[in-house]
Amino acid sequence: MSTSWPLWEVFVRGKRGLNHVHVGSLHAPDAEMALRNARDVYTRRNEGVSIWVVPAASITASSPDEKDPFFAPSGDKVYRHPTFYAIPEDVPHL
Amino acid sequence: MSFDNAYESLLGHEDAHWAFGTGFSEPLSGVNREFPAGVDRDALAAYCLMLGDDALIFSQRLSEWCSRAPELEEDIALANIALDLLGQARMLLTRAGEVLGKDEDALAYLRDEREFRNVHLAEIDCGPGPGGDFGTTIARLLVFSSWRLALFSRLRGSADPVLAAVAEKGLKELAYHRDHAAQWTVRLGDGTDESHRRMQAGLERVWPFVDELFATHPVEAALTGVAVDPASLRSEVDGVLTAVLSAAGLTRPADTKAARVAGMAGRDGVHTEAMGYLLAEMQHLHRSLPGAVW
């Protein structure tokens, strides 16, 4: 039995009125744990945030620029990466 | 932001325990801190220490998992829980300190073992040390958070405005902790033979310390309307534990209970041998440099 958990893509709606946005990925054994982990990792348990988790393997994607056979067998892992959501601008500098 | 003032998280800054404090402001006064009329302040302080020490000592134990969890995601989750409890401890010690004329650090670092009021369940080693493993840790978290959640849901009605506010805020956190523990209990109970065996062993390890959670202490008995009588929580907590264990296919351990020591236990400042080492580690630096500022 493999001990490594599948990859999930995480989408967060930061507040009402906005779309869910892809924020990154994580590993979890199942959907319920993926949601919990997403709350901990990506939203820091901010209340009122809506989260979707999707098994990375379930995403089908088009890719206009794709010419590389490298990914062909592994399917369409389009959302393979964090497009991290907005970060407060008042970040201090030394 | 959040680390600077023990009460700050009561003010509704949702991202409180994340952003690092940048302004180092004076303690805020947004929380009503008046003492209710007629309440025995020494008893109130003692009660705040009980609940505060439970959180502080358990947080200290949980943070031992940092960099040692089974997976990165779980490392982050356990640290979140430890941070929540540390936040609760800081508020409760600060409240006790308002009566005792001490700050949170004087209470955390300069009391001796006999002055700590936490229950034994909070202090025993349940892993990652030799006293347990992840299963034992989850068993303790399940029992502790189920009990504390029931306690806090009643404490919201406390006549002391700070206790009521701490309970209100803590409720959401504890519900999350309990759910986390329950999710894992089910997965470990059901997962593999090994995980089932370890989870059952974890329950057996913590069960003798369950009874103490429901023993009414004279301080609690004296604070009518302010404190919650833990004896009143028993059936609710039992119900929760039974439901989770049954969903997990685990056996509820026999109700053996650890004997008291000459009639005393954690609430009286009489602890297990593990406590001295825990405090030695936690307090040594603070005590080594008297007069230092941190």
Next chain:
Amino acid sequence: MADDLELRFERTVQAEARIEPRDWMPDGYRKTLIRQIAQHAHSEIIGMQPEGNWISRAPSLRRKAILLAKVQDEAGHGLYLYSATETLGADREDLTTKLIEGRQKYSSIFNYPTLTFADVGVIGWLVDGAAICNQVPLCRTSYGPYARAMIRICKEESFHQRQGYELLMTMMRGTQQQRDMVQDSVNRWWWPALMMFGPPDAESTNTEQSMAWRIKRDTNDELRQKFVNMSVPQAEALGVTFPDPDLKWNPERGQYDFGSPDWDEFWQVVKGGGVCNQQRIAHRRKAHEDGAWVREAAAAHAAKQAVSKEGAA
């Protein structure tokens, strides 16, 4: 055909546009990125240990909370970075195995021991500060997922640096013993911090190609100089000195001159001979191995649930 792809890749990079996961990329680019990002991820994860060493002993509850949250952030950073490698076809489990088998490296700085609580502050100030110098340019690196991960990480790192410096300022206002503790810590971390930028350009093997691919944006020596220029005034404001007799302002260059780190020590630590190399890896290995039964149990439960759901459907 292959030439077309390569041309398009080169043009994208030259135009400062981002390469995205499913774009064609040269094998060397992919391999270099996986190696670099994995090394960075490993550094975050191993980097939890030296500071984590002080969580249980933090001298105030506020410092305990800050430190725990900071070390937790590092787990998060490691996680984002492992995710970035997974967009390139790598696998976290496999990378972890390579780390604990010593087949992939992490930043050597974490093989130095944390001996006092001042080290927590100095790591925030100098080590995180050096990391920021290294990482800010990577927010514009050519590989999109890596650049995006770095943007988030840099924001958080700047909090880390600030809390480290604030701890040191507080300690410097404290007792003489505390001030001595800070200076001692600076003495131990200054040179290792300078080594974080890697060997001098003349000896650095990967720089040229990485610069052309926009994976790397500045040379080791440029970044090191920048870090020194930035740190000296901060040290003066703090009231500490750096243990370098050659450190002085050069008005002609408009920069600080400074001495050379002990590169023999650097290579010795890189090759596994640091005070903590074995301990750090053993710690990570133990956590990973002790957690195997938990990961396995959760996977087994998920598999059973999936079967019973299928049966019900």
